[in-house]
Amino acid sequence: MRIAIYNHKGGVGKTTTAINLAYSLTKFNPECKVLFADCDKQQNAARFFCEKAASGISESRYKGISVISVADPAELPVSSEEYDFMLLDMPPALDSRTETLLAAADSVIVPVELGSFAVQGIADVTAAISRSETVFLGALVTRFDRKNSADVEMLDLIRHQLGAKVFDTIIPQSKIICNSINYRMTAAEYMGWLEPAKCFDRLAAEVIRKGTAIC
Numbered sequence: 001m002r003i004a005i006y007n008h009k010g011g012v013g014k015t016t017t018a019i020n021l022a023y024s025l026t027k028f029n030p031e032c033k034v035l036f037a038d039c040d041k042q043q044n045a046a047r048f049f050c051e052k053a054a055s056g057i058s059e060s061r062y063k064g065i066s067v068i069s070v071a072d073p074a075e076l077p078v079s080s081e082e083y084d085f086m087l088l089d090m091p092p093a094l095d096s097r098t099e100t101l102l103a104a105a106d107s108v109i110v111p112v113e114l115g116s117f118a119v120q121g122i123a124d125v126t127a128a129i130s131r132s133e134t135v136f137l138g139a140l141v142t143r144f145d146r147k148n149s150a151d152v153e154m155l156d157l158i159r160h161q162l163g164a165k166v167f168d169t170i171i172p173q174s175k176i177i178c179n180s181i182n183y184r185m186t187a188a189e190y191m192g193w194l195e196p197a198k199c200f201d202r203l204a205a206e207v208i209r210k211g212t213a214i215c
């Protein structure tokens with residue numbers, strides 16, 4: 001299953017989500033093989049996973065996770081059957097390159113940071129997705145601050161508008177998540193016993209469930 005993690009808005013948690021999701025998917029099942037396609041020229045995820053930049057597919061420092069840096073959509077492997085999941089960490093752009101990358105995915109997860117432009121942002125992204133045959137797997141609320149009433153109201157609004165197309169899992173705004181990446185660790189490695197880290201395991205379970213339903 002090829003899943004793009006995409007929102008054209010920058011800094012909403014695409015790369016953080018993709019890295020931690022890859023880790024949880026392989027943690028759930030030691031047999032699981034994930035190909036992580038870093039499609040962003042920033043190469044943050046490729047640097048996170050691998051000691052050195054390499055061309056083609058290379059092993060990461062995590063068992064079960066391989067990495068490929070994709071500058072041009074043509075570099076995406078045509079067949080990824082040997083992998084259970086291919087995760088595409090998408091760049092913050094809405095252009096022909098991102099549309100080509102989206103078209104190469106089976107489904108798309110849209111991380112959303114709740115703010116006044118969040119709803120319009122989702123509409124722009126779902127419009128781009130609908131121009132391809134890719135399935136909109138759902139909006140994933142990230143960086144959620146439950147103490148902020150504006151975030152709580154916006155979550156209600158988005159759930160009302162999108163219904164089941166909003167993931168039950170919510171990724172909180174958390175120093176554990178932010179710091180773990182700064183220490184070049186997944187949230188589970190950094191403080192896996194705490195709630196913010198556990199949410200990625202719940203996300204992985206939900207992705208498997210939703211993904212199986214569309215296959």
Ligand SMILES: Nc1ncnc2c1ncn2[C@@H]1O[C@H](COP(=O)(O)OP(=O)(O)OP(=O)(O)O)[C@@H](O)[C@H]1O
Nearest residue numbers: 010011012013014015016092143172173174177178
């Ligand atoms: N749930 C979270 N809680 C706290 N900080 C977070 C969370 N998710 C992401 N961050 C921080 O926000 C910043 C942006 O996150 P990230 O790079 O994952 O976003 P992105 O959508 O991939 O950005 P870009 O559009 O530039 O690729 C990073 O510093 C990251 O550590």
Ligand SMILES: [Mg+2]
Nearest residue numbers: 014015040090
């Ligand atoms: Mg990113």
